[in-house]
Amino acid sequence: MGRRARLRAQTTAEIKAVALKHLGEGGPDAVSLRAIGREMGMSGSAIYSYFDTRxxxxxxxxxxxxxxxxxxxxxxxxxxxxxxxxxxxxxxxxxxxxxxxxxxxxxxxxxxxxxxxxxxxxxxxxxxxxxxxxxxxxxxxxxxxxxxxxxxxxxxxxxxxxxxxxxxxxxxxxxxxxxxxxxxxxxxxxxxxxxxxxxxxxxxxxxxxxxxxxxxxxxxxxxxxxxxxxxxxxxxxxxxxxx
Amino acid sequence: MGRRARLRAQTTAEIKAVALKHLGEGGPDAVSLRAIGREMGMSGSAIYSYFDTRxxxxxxxxxxxxxxxxxxxxxxxxxxxxxxxxxxxxxxxxxxxxxxxxxxxxxxxxxxxxxxxxxxxxxxxxxxxxxxxxxxxxxxxxxxxxxxxxxxxxxxxxxxxxxxxxxxxxxxxxxxxxxxxxxxxxxxxxxxxxxxxxxxxxxxxxxxxxxxxxxxxxxxxxxxxxxxxxxxxxxxxxxxxxx
DNA sequence: ACAAAGTTTGAACGCCGTTCTGATATGGAG
DNA sequence: CTCCATATCAGAACGGCGTTCAAACTTTGT
CATH class of the missing domain: 1.10.357.10 (Tetracycline Repressor, domain 2)
Known part of the structure; x- marks a missing residue:
């Protein structure tokens, strides 16, 4: 597994972690691709590289x-x-x-x-x-x-x-x-x-x-x-x- | 109860009926003030005369x-x-x-x-x-x-x-x-x-x-x-x- | 070194709840 | 009947959303 795949896995994990955090803090509505991206310092649409859809x-x-x-x-x-x-x-x-x-x-x-x-x-x-x-x-x-x-x-x-x-x-x-x-x-x-x-x-x-x-x-x-x-x-x- | 109150009650009932219909057809997401208004031929914001909020x-x-x-x-x-x-x-x-x-x-x-x-x-x-x-x-x-x-x-x-x-x-x-x-x-x-x-x-x-x-x-x-x-x-x- | 593949951005589309500004219609008081 | 307060409405606007898309950028394998 190259460096790229490692980064990818890491980013995927971070997305899930942030999503879980938002879920716990703000309820289901807080789990939004845009909000997750905002917190991670990237645009919401970038998440579509990791998940096909919300x-x-x-x-x-x-x-x-x-x-x-x-x-x-x-x-x-x-x-x-x-x-x-x-x-x-x-x-x-x-x-x-x-x-x-x-x-x-x-x-x-x-x-x-x-x-x-x-x-x-x-x-x-x-x-x-x-x-x-x-x-x-x-x-x-x-x-x-x-x-x-x-x-x-x-x-x-x-x-x-x-x-x-x-x-x-x-x-x-x-x-x-x-x-x-x-x-x-x-x-x-x-x-x-x-x-x-x-x-x-x-x-x-x-x-x-x-x-x-x-x-x-x-x-x-x-x-x-x-x-x-x-x-x-x-x-x-x-x-x-x-x- | 004057004519006005009667109209109001009627409109309120229609809003609820349309909301129920949308609920049954499209699930909870279909219950949106804009969609209800659209179906009733009035603007979404008009519903705020009947319900304080969604x-x-x-x-x-x-x-x-x-x-x-x-x-x-x-x-x-x-x-x-x-x-x-x-x-x-x-x-x-x-x-x-x-x-x-x-x-x-x-x-x-x-x-x-x-x-x-x-x-x-x-x-x-x-x-x-x-x-x-x-x-x-x-x-x-x-x-x-x-x-x-x-x-x-x-x-x-x-x-x-x-x-x-x-x-x-x-x-x-x-x-x-x-x-x-x-x-x-x-x-x-x-x-x-x-x-x-x-x-x-x-x-x-x-x-x-x-x-x-x-x-x-x-x-x-x-x-x-x-x-x-x-x-x-x-x-x-x-x-x-x-x- | 360079082309292919992966990643990211930012704008755009259409949806939403909500608020606000006017316009319009209604109802009751004089 | 007139007049005005009140109720009702449309429409624009704000910020949010998921999703798509073209374009830019980065990494990878050769």
Whole structure:
């Protein structure tokens, strides 16, 4: 890699850094090519050498931020012993909320209307990080499955219910997994996402002064619905025999 | 009310109607004062006679849309016999999802980043419709409480955990209600919101082809966690005696 | 040393919200 | 009916935006 490529990579990184800074300080509107260029001492149109369009820049920002979220969440999960399934799920859920509240603009970028008129690249593959999130949750759901199986409603799922990309990835990492586990993982995702999303967007703050307590109770209820005992000792009870 | 006031009301209504149309057709960006004026045959600046600023227009749109959502949801709920608690919760939840998928731009406006640079009126009272939603869910939670009480985790809530506006409204309509019921209602809200939000913003579609099945399973699990039997006969079992 | 490729600038186009200056129409008081 | 305050409107203007384009400048490989 010549000197030129190095400069290019450096400038690209600086653009992303400035964009992230503006995002955090002034919200999504502050992420404008002209403003970024102004701060970097170059004209706004020069950025088009590095990103085809503003949406392309936003897209890579989303990928970066999403990746950082997953890094943090996975780290929190791995700080709990692999055998402590309830503890791992709890750690995952709490980490998602902590990150989201610490990076509300990032959360909005990933999960909400990112920025004026941004259109996600259509038809493209699902973002890598989204699959990673889903896979991580599926692993947790799979670990809880022996306990949760009996409690789940009798909806029957097929692999065809899920996108081939997701299904293939999961079956590669976790063979012999019933598709219902993936559905459970997606529901766990939604359950964590709901309260966090309401809180980040300020809908919960006007109703309750203590969203943390609410969220914690929700996670406990989630564990209970997975058949994992949670009051006092956090060890799960013995899984039931297969039906 | 003179002729003048009538004209004014009419023009105001037309502005809102055109704004809603643009919102549905072109997304949030299409809601621009200039574009609205263009379509109405008047200059963009003329709208400033009717709304102080674009954000004011957006704010009334949000109120209107939020109200229409609650009208529809309450209608769906009231189509189920008052005694069928599980059925009412199910109807509420399904109605929220149906409305959200039919009005994704409205959903984004209410719950997401509404539009470029919009700032919700700070310090103002919580939107009327939000309290209405919360109150409706609290009624459902209160009806389910005799069955759900025993299943809830032992988090203890106080009235001071909630905003005074909400707490007062609720205690006015439903006296002698434990604050834990409000917490339960907020959690129910979050639980419905999670999957719907993921679906509306397209995060679920890339992972599963059948979000409806997922959402229905989630509602069933919610009912189960409320202590309401749900397989086949939808009648709740007898409430347990007070602990 | 020189041509090819990459990078940057600055003007331009059309969009936006908002403000301001006048022009025009309306409504009520005398 | 007249007259004037008030409400409504058009149009220009300011500064912001994403994007395009021709022209200049810099680096690279030969």
């Amino acid at each position: 949406d392309a820049l936003i897209t890579t920002l989303i990928n970066d931020i999403y990746t950082s979220l997953l890094d943090q969440v996975e780290t929190a999960r791995d700080a709990v012993a692999p055998g402590d399934i309830a503890g791992r799920i709890l750690a995952w859920g709490q980490a998602v909320r902590v990150w989201s509240l610490a990076n509300p603009e990032g959360f909005r970028l990933i999960y909400g209307d990112p920025v004026a008129g941004y259109q996600a690249p259509a038809g493209g593959p699902a973002p890598e990080a989204a699959k990673r999130a889903c896979l991580g949750l599926t692993e947790l759901a799979a670990a809880a499955w022996p306990y949760a199986k009996a409690t789940q409603a009798s909806t029957d799922y097929r692999w065809s219910d899920f996108s081939s990309g997701l299904a293939d990835t999961i079956r590669e990492h976790l063979p012999d997994l019933p598709p219902a586990v993936v559905a459970l993982a997606l529901r766990m995702w939604g359950r964590m996402h709901g309260l966090i999303s309401l809180e980040v967007y300020g809908h919960l703050g006007t109703q309750t002064g203590d969203p943390a307590k609410l969220y914690h109770a929700e996670l406990l209820d989630l564990l209970r619905s997975l058949g994992l005992d949670v009051e006092r000792p956090r060890r799960p009870r013995t899984p039931q025999a297969s039906t | 954000d004011a227009l957006i704010t009334t749109l949000i109120n209107d849309i939020y109200t229409s959502l609650l009208d529809q949801v309450e209608t769906a709920r009231d189509a189920v016999a008052p005694g069928d608690i599980a059925g009412r919760i199910l109807a509420w939840g399904q109605a929220v999802r149906v409305w959200s998928l039919a009005n994704p731009e409205g959903f984004r406006l209410i719950y997401g980043d509404p539009v470029a640079g919009y700032q919700a009126p700070a310090g103002g009272p919580a939107p009327e419709a939000a309290k209405r939603a919360c109150l409706g869910l609290t009624e459902l939670a209160a009806a389910a409480w005799p069955y759900a009480k025993a299943t809830q985790a032992s988090t203890d809530y106080r009235w001071s955990d909630f905003s005074s506006g909400l707490a007062d409204t609720i205690r006015e309509h439903l006296p002698d209600l434990p604050p834990a019921v409000v917490a339960l209602a907020l959690r129910m809200w979050g639980r419905m919101h999670g999957l719907i939000s993921l679906e509306v913003y397209g995060h679920l579609g890339t992972q599963t082809g059948d979000p409806a099945k997922l959402y229905h399973a989630e509602l069933l699990d919610l009912l189960r966690s409320l202590g309401l039997d749900v397989e086949r006969p939808r009648r709740p079992r007898t409430p347990q005696a007070s602990t």
